[in-house]
Amino acid sequence: MGVSERKARQRAEREGHITAAARSIAASEGWSAVTVRRLAAEIEYTQPVLYSHFENREAIVAAVALEGFRELAIALRQAAQECAEGREAARKVATAYLAFAAEQPALYEAMFTMASSLRFAQGDARPELQDAFAALTAVVPASNGDVELATETLWAALHGLVELERSGRIRPSARNERLALVVDGLARF
């Protein structure tokens, strides 16, 4: 009776195709081009099939966002490991954060602007989000009081830099200087 296993595997595979297609279209043409019809055509099934995988369009975006959080956590951890020393590690991680957002703007948009159902201050926190948060915590020194507080603040500053630069409201040329200010000001040792 390996039939149901095969079916489950095929279903999971198809679900992967859906999110991959969504991500790919969003990356090249923006999220407004990611329509349910377009996704259906991409995976060569009809629309109702998508709704057997996801409750609605936003759930597809949220699935992509979760992928993004997993990858962000990995990228931050990698950056942190490159260099053990405190402040330099913080700088590397912050740089990696900005690079992640800059290299995959549509993905970052899904994570922070579109997936409005993904919160994690409350109890219904998704592990992916907590994990990415933990990756940031790692470079915030415990020396200076509340670590969670410092992490939240650093995250907010980095996110603000990403958003204002993406919307063209701060000078892209000054990115590194701003980053230095943030790291020196908020990740002090």
Added chain:
Amino acid sequence: MGVSERKARQRAEREGHITAAARSIAASEGWSAVTVRRLAAEIEYTQPVLYSHFENREAIVAAVALEGFRELAIALRQAAQECAEGREAARKVATAYLAFAAEQPALYEAMFTMASSLRFAQGDARPELQDAFAALTAVVPASNGDVELATETLWAALHGLVELERSGRIRPSARNERLALVVDGLARF
């Protein structure tokens, strides 16, 4: 020949009704409830009339966003004047910034998340945006190097705090502590 003046005045008045209706509906039901049909019904005209005022729906959002920037600038200036001393002034202004966003979330959303055509790093900067930026610059001390750089960074940090709190990703209860960290870290004297 005061006829054309009267017509222009009535047109301007009607345009004000449109943005006011958009703002009001957005505040109470969210921007997704702000449809062109709904706005047309609200001002008791048909849809094409709206398109004689604004190029498209986004232009209506942008008009509301500009109102928001004007009001933000006023609110920040007011907060700065309450207290002349350096660091305390910065704290007041930062608090005012967060309060503005918290009290009018839909307006803030229009300003930063929706009005994608409103940028001001480039040359096509709208004066309203520059003015709000200037209100923030006022509390950043010129002592420590590049003032524009410091202002951009402070703005980004405040914006990040707003966004992450609005999306439920940082604890609302720790707002004041985070704000203190940002002010102490980025608006140093």
Added chain:
DNA sequence: ACACATAATCTAGCATTGCTAGATTTTCAA
């Protein structure tokens, strides 16, 4: 007061979207 050109407004509709009820086909076990 009246005719007429122009400006203002409306009617009606298109194409697209997210989503779904119900028909139809496929699958697999008895």
Added chain:
DNA sequence: TTGAAAATCTAGCAATGCTAGATTATGTGT
């Protein structure tokens, strides 16, 4: 082979942004 259940499709609804072309109102010149 058959028949129930699972998987998939067809076809359509209601809502949206936007617009062409018909219609009405307005102000001017006679």
